[in-house]
Each structure stands twice: as C-alpha cells, then as structure tokens.
Amino acid sequence: MSIAQNIQTIKEKLPEGVTLCAVSKFHPIEALQEAYDAGQRVFGESREQELCQKYEALPKDIEWHFIGHLQTNKVKYIAPFVNVIQSVDSERLLDEINKQAVKNNRVIDVLLQVHVAQEETKSGFDAFDLEQLLTKTNVSERWPNVRLTGMMTMASFTHDEQQIMREFRSLILCYNTLIGGPLKEQGITKEQFKTLSFGMSDDYHIAVQCGSNMVRIGSSIFGARTY
Numbered sequence: 772m773s774i775a776q777n778i779q780t781i782k783e784k785l786p787e788g789v790t791l792c793a794v795s796k797f798h799p800i801e802a803l804q805e806a807y808d809a810g811q812r813v814f815g816e817s818r819e820q821e822l823c824q825k826y827e828a829l830p831k832d833i834e835w836h837f838i839g840h841l842q843t844n845k846v847k848y849i850a851p852f853v854n855v856i857q858s859v860d861s862e863r864l865l866d867e868i869n870k871q872a873v874k875n876n877r878v879i880d881v882l883l884q885v886h887v888a889q890e891e892t893k894s895g896f897d898a899f900d901l902e903q904l905l906t907k908t909n910v911s912e913r914w915p916n917v918r919l920t921g922m923m924t925m926a927s928f929t930h931d932e933q934q935i936m937r938e939f940r941s942l943i944l945c946y947n948t949l950i951g952g953p954l955k956e957q958g959i960t961k962e963q964f965k966t967l968s969f970g971m972s973d974d975y976h977i978a979v980q981c982g983s984n985m986v987r988i989g990s991s992i993f994g995a996r997t998y
Contacts, residue, residue: 774802775809777992785986789979792836792968794989796821800828802993807833815857815987819845826852838923838987840894843867851875857882857923857968857987860894862904865914872916880920882968885945887938888927895924898945905953919959921966921985922946926974935974939981942969 772780782791794815795803803814807830816822817839826835836855843864849856850871859865859881872879886895896904910919924942926935946967954964970978970986978986 774805774992778806778809778811781988781991784976786979788984790966790985792838792985792987793992794838794971794987795825795993796839796989798989798993800825803829806992815989817858819848822853823848846871847874850877850879853879855880855882855920855966858884858894860884860886860896862908865917869914869917878916878918880918882921882923882966883919885922885924885942887924887941889929889934889938898941898948901945902948902953905949905957910957910959919954919964921964921968922949923966923968923985925969925971932974932977935977936981939969939978939983942967943982 778791778793785791790813791811792813792815793806793811795806796815796817803825812832813834813836815836815838816825817837819837819841822835822837834854835852836857837849837853838857841856841858841864846867850868856868856879859868865881868879868881883901884895885898885901922942922945924938926938929935950961950964966985967983968985968987970983972988972991975983975986975988
C-alpha cells in the first residue's frame, strides 16, 4: 500500500481524540511530502540535523515533534521552530530548553519522558523522582519559557502484551499522581497538561486501550527505514 493508504488505514483504527504522530526519521523528504499531501501534519524526528533539513524543505504548517534523546548542546538548533520536544528526561535539559526558548522569544511545549520499561537502555525520569522534582520546583519561575503539556513513554520491546499493558498503565498512574498533586498545586490543569504520547507501530492498539491520546507510528506508514 502507499503511504497515503497506510495513513488512512491507521487513522480509521484510531479512536476520536487520538493524534497520529508520523515518525519520519531516516525517511526521505519525498516520503514526508507524500504523507503531507495525504493530510498528515504532525511529524516526529529524532536527530536535530535531519529535523532542521526537513523543516527547511517542507511546508511551514507542519507540526514538528522531537522524539529522540536530545543532548543539551543540540537544543539550540531546533529551538527556533520545533513545536514540541517529547523526550524531556532531565532537569538539565529543561534548563537548556528554557534558555534557548528565551533566546528565540518563544515558549516551547514539552512532554516529560517517564521510564516505565524493564530495559535500562530506555531514557526517562523515574516516576518518584519526577514527582519529587515537581513538588520542590516552582515550574513557572524556573522554566517560564517552557510549557509542560503532558508525558511520553516507551514500553519494553516484548511480545508480552500483559507486560506492555502494565507499563503503559504505570504511566497513567504517574500522570494522575502529578495532575492531582504537584501540578495542581502550581495551577497546571488537565487542559494544559493533557498529552499522553505512547504507543508505536507494534503496540499502539494496546496504548489506546490504556489511555494514550497520541501514538508515534513510523514503519506502518513509511515502511522499513533507509539509514
């Protein structure tokens, strides 16, 4: 099937209110243009140089999400235009995003990445540590040019659907703890902190059952990556 047909097929399976983020990393500009022509507007990239090249080449109404591990020294390259940085996994990264957002006179939306998987290679805040951080930190004072808009995670790479479900539900538990506790105390509401980004090509059907409202799908749209 074509990219356009793949997008249509996936969107037909997604419940109302679930956003499709097309993971376009390592795919050529022509493939992204085909997805754009099919109506796709939210794209996810994981390398800042590649993202900058695609931003320059493609229509400016695309909503760009950075979804990979982001080094602090690379934030400056994407800060002028990126819509959402999904993979925020440390205080240090939040500090740098705020610094670069100030330089660009912008407020940058971010998702807090939480580590729920069994695999240590996955990045993200520990749920308890994140709760402690948001309890002790005045978000609007420390990061005035950053807007916390939700959370993201990745499940373990496994065929055990029960394990995947448990991991996704642990993110929901963390979300409920934050929105009912430290975020509520700071006046951050569900209307602002509302994005739950989890679920990829192999497990998005489980993710939406567990409460995901944004899925990040690449290979089911674009096919195998060209490295």
